[in-house]
Amino acid sequence: MTSPAPKASASKAKITDNAARKAARPAVSVLIPFLRDDPSELLQLLDEEAASVDGAVEIVVLDDGTADADLTARLVAQVKAMALPARLITLPANEGRAIGRNRLASAARGGSLLFLDSDMRPDHRRFLRDWADLVSREDPAVAFGGFSLLQAPTDAKFQVHRAMAAKSECVPYTERAKQPEKYVYTSNLLVRRDVFEAEAFDPGFTGWGWEDVEWAMRVSRRFRVVHLDNPATHMGLDTVQALAGKYEQSAPNFARMAARHPEIVAAYPSYKAAKLLKTLPALPRLRALMRRVAGMERLPVAARAFSLRLYRAALYADAV
Known part of the structure; x- marks a missing residue:
């Protein structure tokens, strides 16, 4: 199963590349979709690792129809100034999570794709380096780095979501490895390009939820899923x-x-x-x-x- 072709609105997508992108030959493409969020803090944290990865990592950001001119202008300026090779894709209308991830993969040039949501924050300053080293060393088909709540807000209004996430999502890698196909979420998830081309996300899933779990069900039947301790915090806790x-x-x-x-x-x-x-x-x-x-x-x-x-x-x- 190959990645679906982009929708007809593709011709209206605005593409912004920075100077570092043209000559880069990345092994890992970090793919960041967002809708009405501001990914600038995440981009800044990732860019701090540019020197340590030495061209092995690129960033591709997809604005899936936010339609915020001020945010777009700020992100265009930020992407152009980044040391990491980077591209910003700005869509005029929302296309959905599954289609958006497929579009990101089409724009990526690395042999491995690291899906990272815009409300994630790396928990240490070797985050990209560890992913690049894993690809260089093992080139895994699928690998999940893990979630944490280390940097997540502690406001009382988020207590219920925090409790639920701590129980079901923030699982140590040693435990995740016992049921590798169960703990696969499409953020902080590395997928080798040939695997993604064989099993893309189903565009029939719309709105929120379950497209990543369904994808993992298909993938785990054909490919080995590995787990490692390279966590990022899920900052986007919700109220009840x-x-x-x-x-x-x-x-x-x-x-x-x-x-x-x-x-x-x-x-x-x-x-x-x-x-x-x-x-x-x-x-x-x-x-x-x-x-x-x-x-x-x-x-x-x-x-x-x-x-x-x-x-x-x-x-x-x-x-x-």
């Missing part, structure tokens, strides 16, 4: 209300994934919970209650997180 909104968006994607991989999804706790909840006659009222309980600040964080997980499963009950 924002996270609930994302779960609502993700239900159709969960249904699509379940239809394509029923034997795998059937073992997911969220699927099992959804099947049980589906049998309840008062589910719509219960679902509203779960959402309300998750937002009650006077309750313990663990109880709120449990209620929010139930709410997600109750949403998915309509899809299973």
Whole structure:
């Protein structure tokens, strides 16, 4: 399966390259999609490693339809000033996460693609160097560096998301390696180009959620997935209300994934919970209650997180 061709709007995309890009021959392309975020801090942190990677790494940034002229102007100036080879692609309209990642891969020149979301921050100053060294040494098909909450905000409004992420996403590499296909998220994820061309992201996934998990299901059947301790912090913690909104968006994607991989999804706790909840006659009222309980600040964080997980499963009950 090759990467899908860009949409017709490709001709309207604005491309900004810096001076270092023309002569560069990178081994690793760092691919950063964003929508209504500001990736400038991440770009600055990555650029601080330019000397240590000595041309082995390039940056490709995709603005997936933010339509913010001031932000675009600032990013154009920043990209042009970067020491790392860099390209900024500015789209006039949103094309979605899966299509955006496929577009980034088409613009990349490295043999390995490092997907990195704009709200990630490297946890140390050897981040790019470690990825470049891994590619030079082992050239893995797929490798995941890990998430952390080391630099993430500690505001009370993010406590529930922090608790959920700490339990399900911020897993040490030694534990991830025991179930390598389970812990694959498309941020801080390295994919060799031939692997990506064989298994691209499904553009049928729209909105938020599950396109990375579905991709990992396909890839892990054909290629070895390795894990390493090269973490980055997920800075983009959400409030309960924002996270609930994302779960609502993700239900159709969960249904699509379940239809394509029923034997795998059937073992997911969220699927099992959804099947049980589906049998309840008062589910719509219960679902509203779960959402309300998750937002009650006077309750313990663990109880709120449990209620929010139930709410997600109750949403998915309509899809299973």
